[in-house]
Amino acid sequence: MKHMRKLLLAAAAIALFLLAVVVATALLMLASEADASGSGRTAEERIVVLLVLLLVACAISFWVTYRLHELYVSAPLRMAEELAAAVAHSGLRLGEYAAGELQVLGKVGNQLLSLREAHEKDVAERVREARASLEEERSRLAALMADLSQSVVVCNLDGRVLLYNQRAKQELSTAADGSNAELLGLGRSIYTVFDRALIGHALERLQQASRDGSDGDSKKLVGSAQFVTATRSGRLLRAHMSPVLGEDGPHHARVGGLSITGFVLVLEDVTSTNERHARRDVLIQSLVEGGRGPLGSIRAAGEMLSDFPDMPSQQRDRFLRVIRDEAGVLTAQFEKTASAFSNDLRERWLLEEILGAELLAVAARRIGERRSSERRALAVKTENVDEELWLRVDSFGLLQALHYLALRLQDEYEVREVRLSLTRSGQLAQFDLSWLGTFMNNETAMSWLQDPMTTGGEASPLSVTDVIERCNGDIWFQRERVSHRAFFRTMLPAAEAPKDLPRAIVAAPEGERPEFYDFDIFLWSAVSHELDDRLLTELSYTIFDTETTGLQPSEGDEIIQIGATRIVNRRLLRQECFDQLVDPRRSLSPQSVAIHGITPELLVGQPYIDAVLPKFHAFCADTVLVGHNAAFDMRFLQMKEKQTGLRFEQALLDTLLLSAVLHPNQTTHRLEAIAERLGVSVFGRHTALGDAIVTGEVFLKMLPLLAEMGIKTLRQAREASQRTYHARLKY
Template sequence: MQWPHKLVRAATFACLFVLLVVLSTAALMVATEAGEGAGGHWSGERIAVLLVLTLTFSVVACWTVARAYARHVNAPLRMAEDLAAMTAHSGLRLSDPATEELRALAQAANHLLAARDALESDVAERVREARASLEQERSRLAALMADLSQSVVVCNLDGRVLLYNQRAKQALSPGADGSNAELLGLGRSIYRVFDRALIEHALERLQPVAGDEARGDGRQGIGSAQFVTATRAGRLLRAHMSPVLGGDGQPGALVGDLSVTGFVLVLEDVTQTNERHARRDELIQSLIEGGRGPLGSLRAAAEMLSDFSDMAPRQRDRFLGVIRDEAGALSTQFEKAAAAFSNDLRERWLLEEILGVELLAVAARRIGEQRRGEHRPLAVKTENVDDSLWLRVDSFGLLQALRYLALRLQDEYEVRDVRLSLQRHGHLAQLDLYWVGTFMNNEAAMSWLQDPMSIDGESSPLSVVDVIERCNGEIWFQRERVSHRAFFRTMLPAGEAPKDLPRAIIPAADGERPEFYDFDIFRWSAGSHELDDRPLAELSYTVFDTETTGLQPSAGDEIIQIGATRIVNRRLLRHECFDQLIDPRRPLSQQSVKVHGITRDLLAGQPVITVVLPTFHAFCADTVMVGHNAAFDMRFLQLKERQSGVRFDHPVLDTLLLSAVLHPNQSTHRLEAIAERLGVSVFGRHTALGDAMVTGEVFLKMLPLLAEMGITTLRQAREASERTYHARLKY
C-alpha cells in the first residue's frame, strides 16, 4: 500500500472517530432531555458511561491523528532536513525510518549520496594530485618562515595580516617571553601593533625606480622604505618595508605604472645593538673628557722640561713625576675602557645557545665518522653529561676544535677511543676530552692548542685557543697519573635556555594549509559596508566557550576557564587559540567538578577574571563572536565588564539558534547531536578550548547550509536566529 493511501486510511479513521464522538455527544444530549421529560428514568451511571465513551473516542482519535502526522508528515520533514545537511557534506547517510515507504526512500537517497561521495572523492583525488606541487611549495614556505631568524609580516593594503612567522609573534607580543601575543594574527590589523601614520608614511615613500641600465634591464621597479619604532614591551625594532606587486588585472594601489597589493615588513630587534652603541658612545665620550686633563698636564710638563733644560733637579723630578702620574692615569682609563668594551667585542662573534647534550652528541658523531684511508674509526663515548646544561658558544668552531684534537691523538699517538663529558661547576661548564693509557708532554699539548687547526687536509687560520677564547672560555692539558687518564679540559660559561626559541612546526591536517599565512586575504577589501551587511564567508570569527562553577551567573557562579580559537577566511586556526584557567575566588561544587574535571588545585595561582578578560577582549578584537548557547556565556562576561573595564559589544552568533533555523523539526539541538548530524568528530568535550574547537567545526559546516536558505550576511543570520524559540531563553 502506498503511503498516500495510508494517510487516507488514517484520515478516514480519524473522521469516523470524530463522527462517533459527535454521535455519542448527541445521544447523551437526547438521553438527558428524554430523561428529564420522562421524569428522570436515565440514571447517572448511563450518563457517566456515555461520557467515558466520548472521552475515549476523543483520545483515540487524537492519538491516531498525532501518530499519523509523526509517521507520515513530521518524519519526511526531518528526513528532508537531514538530507539537506548530507548534500552539503560528504560521508553522511540517512538512518532507517519507521515506515516501509520512507525506508525505501532513504535507501534510494543513500545510494545517490554514495554515488555523489564516490564522484567527489575521485574529483578530490585529481585535485590533490594537481595541487601536490603547490602544497609542497606552501609547506616549504611554512618551514622557511618558521626557521627564519628575522621577524616577517606580510599585509594587504588595508593593513590586514596575511602572513607572519613565530619570530614576529614573539617580537610583537606585549609579554617579553611571547606570551599574550594577541596583537598579531591572520586577518588582524597591523595598526594594532604599529601606528597607522607611521605605516602610511612608509607606504608614501615607496617610489618607482628605474631598472639597471648596465645590465640591460630597463624595467621599472619600486624602492623600499625603512623606519624604527618601539613595541609595547619596550623593544626597539627596525622595519624594512617592501611592496608586494600585483599581477595583470589584480586591483591595487598604483605606484608609477605598477600595481601594489600589499607590503612586506622584515623586522629586526635593534634594542641590544642600540644599547651597545650607546655604551660605546658613552665610553668614547668619557675617554675624550677624561683624557683632556692628563694630556694637558703631560704636554705642559714636557714643554717645561724642553724649554728649561737647566732647571733644578728637584723641580725636574717634580715634572717627571707629573708625567709618570698622568701617564699612569691615562693607562688606567684605557684599561678600564678595554675591559668595559671587551664584552661588546665578543658579542660580534656569532655565539648561539645550544643544549650541551646535543653538542656532545654531534661531536661524538663527527669524531667517530669513517675517515678516508682509515680502516677503523675512532671510538667515542659520552659520559657524565648534565642533560639540563646550556652553553652559549660558537658551536661550529667548538666542534671543529674537539674533532681536531681527537683525530690528532689518533694520528700521532694511536689512541683508539676517547671520552667526552660535560658537567656543571658553579656558573661554569666543564667540558672534558679524555683518554686512557697514552701520555703526552705539556709542551706538545700546548703546541697543539696554539697551532692553526688542520683536519684531513683542510686548514683553518684559527687555533683551538682562539676558538675557546672566542667562546669566553679557557682550555688546558692535564694528566692524572693514578687513573692513567689524560685530558683536555675546557671551562665555558654556563648559559641559560633561550626564551625566544621557535616553536616546533606542527604539520597541518590533511587538506589544510599551514596556519601562519593565508594569501586569500589579498582579495579582502576595506569596503564601507556595515558589518551586518558583510557576507558571512568574509568575516573573521572568535569561537569561544567557558567552564563555570555552576549554571546561575546572576546567583554568584563564576568563570573558571575560557577557551577560544579563530576562524579566518573560512578556516579554523587551531594554532591561534586562547586557553586560560581562572581563579574564581570561591569554592567549586562537586557537580561542576564532575562535569569539567577542573579541581581547586588546578586553579591555585591562576589569574583572576579581572586580569584575564582584558586579554581575552583584545583576542576577540575585530571579530564576530560565536558560541553554542552563547547567551549563557555572554551573561557571565557581561556581569564582569564593569570590574574588568572592558565591554563585549561584538556581534554574536549562536550555533544552537542557527541549528534551530536549519533544522526546526529536530528534537534536540545539543552540541553533540548537531555535530553528529553534520559529521563533525567530537573531542575534548567539557573543556573550554575543546568545546570551542567543536563549535568552530560545526559553524563552518553550517555556512553552506545557511547559504542554501538565502542567509548569507551577518544581519540575515542574526535576524533568523532571533525568530527561533530558543532565542527567548534568558539567563
C-alpha cells in the same frame, strides 16, 4: 509548506464542525424516534448522551488529524531538513519514517546520496593526487619558516596576517609584562602589534619607491622600506618591508606598472645590539671626559720641563711625578674601559650565541667519526663540562679548528684518545683539547696553530689562530709533566644566556600539522564593506566556551575555565587556541564538579578572572564571537565589565539559534544532537576548549546550509537568529 499546513488545519476544523453537526442531527433524530415509541428517557439524559457522543467524535477526529499531520506534514519537513544536511555533508543518510510512501521515498533518497557520495570520493581522490605536490611544497615552506632565525610576517594590503613563523609569534605575541598575549595569528590584523600609522607610512614609501623605480616592466620588483619600532614588551625591532606582487584584482594597489597585493615584513631584534652601542658610546664619552684632565696635566708638566731645562732637580722631580701619576690614572682608565667592554670593542666578525655544552657535543661527535676503513676512529671523551655556560663564537670555524688539531694528533703522533673540557674562568670560558702520553715541542705546536688548516683534503685560508682571534679568544699549547698530559687551551669570552630562547617546535600528529599560512587572505578587504554586510565565509571567528561554578551568574557563580579557538578562511585553527583555568575565589558545588570534572585542587594557584579576561579579550580581538547557547557565557563576561573595564562588543553568533533557524522542526538543539545531525564527532565534552572545538566544527558545517537558505551575511544570520524562540531566553 507553511500555507499547506494552514490549509490542512483549516480543513480539519471544518471537518470536525461538519462531523459534529451530523452527529448532533443524528442523535436528535434518534431521540425523536425514541419519544415516539415511548422509551421514557428524559430530555436531560438525551442531552448527556448527545454531549458524550459529540466529545468522542471530536477526539477521534482530532487524533486522526494529528496522525495525518505527523505522517504527511511534519515527517516530510523533517525529511527535507535531513536531506538538506545530507546534500551539504557527505556520509549522512535519511532516517526511518512510519508512512509507507515516505519509506519508499527515503530509500530512493539514500540510494541517490550513496551514488553522489561515490562520485564525490572519486573526485576527492583526483583532487588529492593533484594536490600532493602542493602539500609537499607546503611542508617545505613550513620547515623553512620554522628554521629561520628572523621573524617573518606576510600581510595583505589591509594588514591581515596570512603567513608567519614561530619566531615572529614568539617575539610579537609578548605583552608588556612578559606574558603571552596571543596577538599574532592567521587572519588577524598586524595593527594589534604595530602602530597603524607607522605601517601606513612605510607602505606609502614602498609604493612611492615603486612609482619612482617603475620602468614599464610589470614583473620587476622595485622598492623597499625600512623602519625601527618597538614591541609591547619593549624589544626593539628593525623591519624590512618588501612588496608582494600579483595579478590585478579588486583589492590590489596599482602602482605604475605594478600590482601590489600585500607586503612582507622581515623583523630583526636589535635590542642587544642597540644596548651594546649605547654602552659603547657611554664608555667612549666617559673615556674622553675622564682623559682630558690627566692629559692636560701631562701636557702642562711636559711643557714646563721643555721650556725650563735648567730648573732645579727638586722641581723637575715634582713635574716628573705629575707625569707619572697622571699617566697611571689614564692607563687605569683605559684598562677599565677595555675590560668593561672588551667583547664589543674586539668583535669584528658576526658571531652566534651557542650553549657551550651543545658545541662540545658536536665537536666530540665530529672528531670521533671514522675517517676510513684503514684507520679506526679517534676516541673522544668529555669531562668537566659547565652545562650553563654560553659562548659567542664562530661555531663552524671553531669546530673546524678542533677537528684539524685532533686529526693531526692522530696522524703525526698516533694519539688514540683526546678529551674535551669546558669550564668557566672568571669572565672567560676555558676550552681544553687534551691527551695523554705524547708530547711535542713548542715550535711544532706553534706551527700547527699558525699554518692554514687542511682537513679531509680541503684547505682553508684560515689558521687556528685566525679562527680563535675572530672569536675574540686566545689559544696556546701547554704541558703538565706530572700528569703526563698535554693540551691546547683556548680562552673565549663567556656570553650571557639569551633571555628569550626560541621555543622548540614539537611535531604534531599526522593530520594535525600546524598551519603556517593562508594565502587566500590576499583576497580579503574591509575597505568597501561594513562588518554586518560581510559574507560569513569572509569573516574570522573566535569560537569560545566557559565552564562555571554553577548556572546562576547573577547569584554569584563564577567562571573557572575559558577555552577558545579560531576559524580563519573557513578553517578551524586548532593550534591557535586559548585554554586557561581560573581561580573563582569561591567553592565549587559537587554538582558542577560532576559535570566538568574540574576539582578545587586544579584551581589552586591559577590566575584570577581579572588577569585572564584581558588576555582573552586580546585573543578574540577583531573577530566575530561564536558560542553554543552563547547568551549564557556572555552573561558571565558582562558581569565582569566593571571589575576589568573590558567590554566584549564584538558581533556574536550562537550555534543553538542557528540550529533553530536551519532545523525548526527538530525537537532538541543540544550540542550533541546538532553534532549528530551534521556528522560531527563529539569529544572532550564539558571542557571549555573541547566544547569550543566541537562548536567550531558544527559552525563550519552550518555555513553551506545557511547559504542555501539565502543567509550569507553576518547581518542576515543575526536577524534570522533573533527571530527564533530561543533568542528570547534571558540569564
